[in-house]
Amino acid sequence: MREPTDWMFVRFRLYGFLKNLRFFDPFLILFFREMGFSFLDIGILYAIREISTNVLEIPTGVLADAFGRRRAMLASFAAYLLSFAIFYAAPRFWAYAVAMLSFAVGETFRSGTHKAMILEHLRWTGQESRKVAYYGRTRAASQFGSAIASLIAAGLVFWTGAYRIVFLASTIPYTLGLLLFLTYPKRLDGERENIDGSFVRRGWQQICRTATEFFSTLRHPALLRAMLSSAAFDALFRSSKDYLQPILQAQALALPVLLTLDSDRRVAMVVGVLYFAIYLVTSFACSRAGHVEQRLRSRAHAANATLIAGVALLAIAGSAAWGGVPGIAIAAFLLLYGTQNLRRPILVGVLSDHLSHRTMATGLSVETQIRTLFAAGLAPLLGFLADRFGVGVALLLLAALATAALPVLRLKVSR
Secondary structure, eight states: OOOOOOHHHHHHHHHHHHHTOOTTGGGHHHHHHHTTOOHHHHHHHHHHHHHHHHHHHHHHHHHHHHHOHHHHHHHHHHHHHHHHHHHHHOOSHHHHHHHHHHHHHHHHHHTTHHHHHHHHHHHHTTOGGGHHHHHHHHHHHHHHHHHHHHHHHHHHHHHHSSSTHHHHHHHHHHHHHHHHHTTSOGGGGOOOOOOOSOHHHHHHHHHHHHHHHHHHHTTOHHHHHHHHHHHHHHHHHHHHGGGHHHHHHHHHHHSSSSTTSOHHHHHHHHHHHHHHHHHHHHHHHHHTHHHHHHHHTOHHHHHHHHHHHHHHHHHHHHHHHHTTOHHHHHHHHHHHHHHHHHHHHHHHHHHHHHSOGGGHHHHHHHHHHHHHHHHHHHHHHHHHHHHHHOHHHHHHHHHHHHHHHHHHHSOOOOO
């Protein structure tokens, strides 16, 4: 595929890079454990984030389509910055609950909105046939940002001897990201009809028209099935991916390296380096999404193949962790990260085939809402099972549940 050269492609990739400089990602569960929280407490915090996201997802998507996607992105990054400030300054469970709520506001304004802006740009420039490969390459920049963030975060934890600093550091790239949105052209807001009257009347009419047009698209079973498949797999990944951290922690403390350092600094170095490797793999996987789509000659085939592979890898990770073979568990998680990031651009392509460009942010927000609904249930369940039976058994039981749901989640392939 010919490399895109337009300036918006550069800005989309820069956005993804800055957005994924979340220095707390490799250490979030370890941070909560350092604060003295159980896995169930952590699951409750995750559930607060997911339930809040679920409640806010569709309204914020409609607002983005109705009032402008650039404004939605500015609101998103402002909410993220507030969340990071609370995590850094107020080490209390209730304060973390508020921070999770603020983080959810950021997620809901961002989740489907920026993808809709990318797809709007492709529509304007006549590149819609390349959307899987184009979006895959912008997502690859995001994952490369995560790789760099892992090394920086490891250095910060090593330097300070504590995990809290990563939230303060995350405010820098997010402030730069907020400034980046001011350079986005107005046309990426999408098509909005001019309505006469007061601000309140115009706003209400925009919301009603956007919502009406979107819900008319939900009559198509293929769209609903694609949303369910995408959301369920992403929820499975989101609820389980951070359980790699305690596996890495145990492995880092068992390795006969860096023995002159205290335990937190040893964990920081090993976790940072391994997450760097993981995100290099995910960056490569995203960039190959268009190639995989072409090789399999069907987005549905590609979606189904990555679905089955992801569930199998989760089962292998759980079995290996339960059986005391952390190396295999870590390798399985690495491949699971890659599979999820290969699958995501493909599913965005599938969903955009069924959605109107005028309600794209709303439609992708609905898909995210379904995901958060699943994740809100899975996160505390997984935390309870991990406290009761161990991380390995919890992951294995989650994989068994996903296996049972495969017939419902597979996309129908056109003959």
